[in-house]
Amino acid sequence: MRIRVLGCSGGIGGSHLRTTSLLVDDDILIDAGTGVGDLSIAELARIDHVFVTHSHLDHIACLPLMIDTVGELRTRPLTVWTSAPTLEVLRRHIFNWSIWPDFTEIPSVERPFMCFRELRVGDEIDMGNRAIRVLPAQHTVPAVGYAVRGPGGTLAFSGDTTVCDEFWDAVNALPDLRHLIIETAFPDRDRQLAVMSRHLCPDMLAGELEKLRHEADIYITHLKPSQMDITMREIAETLGSRSPRMLRNNHVFDF
Template identity: 60%
Template sequence: MKVRVLGCSGGIGGRNQRTTALLVDHDVLIDAGTGVGDLEFEELLQIDHVFVTHAHLDHIAMIPLLVDTVGEARSMPIVVHGSPETLRILRSHIFNWLVWPDFSSIPDRGNPFLRFQEMRVGESAKLGGGRQVTALPALHTVPAVGYQVSSEGGSLVFSGDTAYSEPLIAAINEIPDLRYLIIETAFPDALHDLALASRHLCPSLLALFLERIKAHPEVWITHLKPSRAQTTLDEIASYCGRFSPRALYNGLEFSL
């Protein structure tokens, strides 16, 4: 199994600033931010599943355009997985015939272009080929989850957007084959209060989080705000003890 980074920025601006999206093999997305827009039509056509961490625009922006682009050319609906609360938000505020058509009823409800699949914390989806995606707890300003992506080659955890979360730490520490941890750090410590209010991490909170992790995975930092990215990375480098976190970047590929 391969996981490729399509987008990992906390903002836009320039060719390398794409918001959050990970491509698992050729057919699964973890979030669907603006990075999905760099895929060719034939690549978009192969996507069968989208696992959404939460309903904020930088993580779901390309779902409506993806379904609109390939729906008619597919024989099966694209399945969007997420917590019941996240899917309710998508139905109510995106696929509502006002912002975008309700593709879960197009061309009809018996044969739609889009299907929603509820997924609660602790539940897993088996995707064939020994692949599995499991929802993990996260703490954000809207209902949110992280995801464990696993195969015979080990596990990768993606935090999604989250504040410091004891339940997420506990869930990570229950994963015996953890190889990679992709974790957000949106703001530098100068914006500590903003990080707390918006339920994101800053370097000092990340350090507290990583101190509690029992395993020794590779740690990769995502969701850096473009205007503060280098400052945030410099602060992370001074904090993070036995870990040497690195900045995630578009095109990076993980093998499991």
């Protein structure tokens, strides 16, 4: 199994900052942020499933454009998987004919370019030699994380979350956890903002990682572009023994 980071930033800018999206092999996306826009049309057309963590724009920005671009090139609908509250937001506020066409009805209700599938925390979707498990998360809107399991181990992704004991209970129950991708959006000087926006800062991250029972490689995602250096410096000072690394675009996990 191969997971390629298409985007992992908390913002955009220049040639290297893209918002959240992970490409699993060549047919599954975890989130559909601006990093998806770097894929070729042929690569976009090979994607059959999109697993969305939550409804914020930095995680769904390319979903409407992607389905508009490749819908007619596909022989079956693109399946968008997410929680019921997030599905409702996508239906009501994105694919609503005002912001964007409803591709669950195009070219017809019987043969649409896109379909929605509801997920609940704890669900595990079998994808042949891979499986996607839904993890709990806590954010300003209903949100989930995901664990991607293949023959060589498991990668867990927090999505956007604040302090969440249930997330760690679920992560600690995963078999053969190899990699953990967890968000830290703000430096400690903005702790109040992190708490208000239900993200993490380094000090909060340190408390959360005390709950991790696996020996896994830890990668930091969702850093705010103007604060990346200070946030990673604080993480290194606070969590040096765990050696967390900054996730970067085009990082590839092979396992």
